[in-house]
Amino acid sequence: MSKPFEFGGLHHLALVCKDMQRTVDFYTNILGMNLNKGFDLDGGYGQHFFFDMGDGQELAFFWFNDAGSAKPGVASAANLAASGKGTITSAHGSMNHLAFSVSKDKIDGYREELVSRGVDCSEVVNHDDVITGDEKRTSDMPTEKTWLRSFYFFDPDGIMLEFCATLSKGVQVADLPVNEKGIKANGQLITGTV
Numbered sequence: 536m537s538k539p540f541e542f543g544g545l546h547h548l549a550l551v552c553k554d555m556q557r558t559v560d561f562y563t564n565i566l567g568m569n570l571n572k573g574f575d576l577d578g579g580y581g582q583h584f585f586f587d588m589g590d591g592q593e594l595a596f597f598w599f600n601d602a603g604s605a606k607p608g609v610a611s612a613a614n615l616a617a618s619g620k621g622t623i624t625s626a627h628g629s630m631n632h633l634a635f636s637v638s639k640d641k642i643d644g645y646r647e648e649l650v651s652r653g654v655d656c657s658e659v660v661n662h663d664d665v666i667t668g669d670e671k672r673t674s675d676m677p678t679e680k681t682w683l684r685s686f687y688f689f690d691p692d693g694i695m696l697e698f699c700a701t702l703s704k705g706v707q708v709a710d711l712p713v714n715e716k717g718i719k720a721n722g723q724l725i726t727g728t729v
């Protein structure tokens with residue numbers, strides 16, 4: 536069957552900030568992204584700014600004059616991934632985290648650079664591509680099974696960001712999806728927390 540739509544990757548992702556000055560400072564001065572565009576919304580409702588995240592893709596932010604406050608665990612991740620501080624849960628329909636592609640040869644240096652810029656980063660995680668139940672999904676050192684290497688940090692609004700490098704293509708395999716009760720079509724139940 537032919538595919539109905541041809542997707543060309545991400546055009547932009549639009550997030551919401553509390554303080555556009557703080558957001559512009561973080562994304563331009565700390566992460567070094569170019570600010571491509573920024574404008575006031577009609578009627579004084581807010582602002583809409585666009586940062587260049589490479590490859591023709593933009594990260595957009597809104598500032599709304601009537602926006603609600605941050606809700607970690609609901610609208611954003613409860614805790615930083617790989618920090619050992621707790622789960623990364625967020626609510627149905629939320630944006631949990633945003634991963635930027637970076638070079639596998641540069642990711643360790645990038646983490647050091649961010650730490651030197653005062654950003655609290657998780658350790659670099661080696662994500663291994665394994666069959667569920669056979670082995671752990673992460674390892675201390677990269678191995679031939681390592682699919683991705685990445686680390687995590689928060690932006691000033693508690694939006695979880697990830698720098699992610701692809702090491703290998705990985706295996707195209709998917710476990711059965713669960714329903715709203717956490718049960719698979721074969722009756723298997725997913726329980727517990729990470």
Ligand SMILES: [Fe+2]
Binds near residue numbers: 632634
């Ligand atoms: Fe991720």
